[in-house]
Amino acid sequence: MSGAGSTPRSRATRAADEAISTRPAAFASARWYWALEALDGTQCEALNMRHMTDTRWCELIHGDYCGKDTAINDTHRHTIEFRTFGPWHHDTAGRLDAAVHYMHAMWRFFQKFPVPKLKTRDIRAMSRVAATQAINDTNATTAGRRRI
Numbered sequence: 001m002s003g004a005g006s007t008p009r010s011r012a013t014r015a016a017d018e019a020i021s022t023r024p025a026a027f028a029s030a031r032w033y034w035a036l037e038a039l040d041g042t043q044c045e046a047l048n049m050r051h052m053t054d055t056r057w058c059e060l061i062h063g064d065y066c067g068k069d070t071a072i073n074d075t076h077r078h079t080i081e082f083r084t085f086g087p088w089h090h091d092t093a094g095r096l097d098a099a100v101h102y103m104h105a106m107w108r109f110f111q112k113f114p115v116p117k118l119k120t121r122d123i124r125a126m127s128r129v130a131a132t133q134a135i136n137d138t139n140a141t142t143a144g145r146r147r148i
Contacts, residue, residue, distance in 0.1 A: 028115050029065035029074040031123055035106050036060055036071055036084060038124035043131040047102055048095040051084040058083040097141070101134035 036051055037060060044052050051060040051071040060071040067073060073081040082103070088096060109126050110118075 029072050029080065030062070031110055031115075031118065032072045032080065032082070032106075033060065033062050033065070034120050034123040035127035037062075038127040039131055040128075043128070043135065046095060046135045047099045047131060048086045048088070048092045049084045049099070050086045060084070095138075098134045098138035101137060102131050105130035105134065 036049070039047070039049065039052075041052055044050065051058045058071040059069060064070055065072045065074040067075070068083065071082070071084040073083055075081075085099065086092060106127060109130070
């Protein structure tokens with residue numbers, strides 16, 4: 001991801017940023033599609049995801065996981081690229097912790113269950129819970145830091 005302390009440039013404010021993860025067998029792209037599709041606009045904003053609002057750079061389409069204009073790019077052999085993230089700079093850096101916690105929770109969830117073992121409804125439910133928890137934990141931690 002881009003440096004959290006950098007100043008946004010005109011191109012950087014338009015281009016999607018990305019997170020890249022190793023891709024074990026449990027990381028089927030369709031699983032990530034259902035996880036991202038389950039999030040609402042408020043959750044996406046809090047996680048600095050923009051597949052709901054800026055689809056030019058990261059369109060979320062079931063079955064389309066190839067290329068630089070998709071939210072989930074699985075064209076790389078050993079990694080999966082999440083292009084849904086907006087740029088990271090001084091205005092969005094506060095959302096990085098929640099985004100990392102969300103991605104980590106979903107990563108662990110997918111690792112725990114082999115590919116045919118999860119239903120779409122389970123992925124969607126876990127995604128919403130993981131996002132809410134990551135956002136709430138980050139907000140509580142940030143509030144605690146401010147009190148000190």
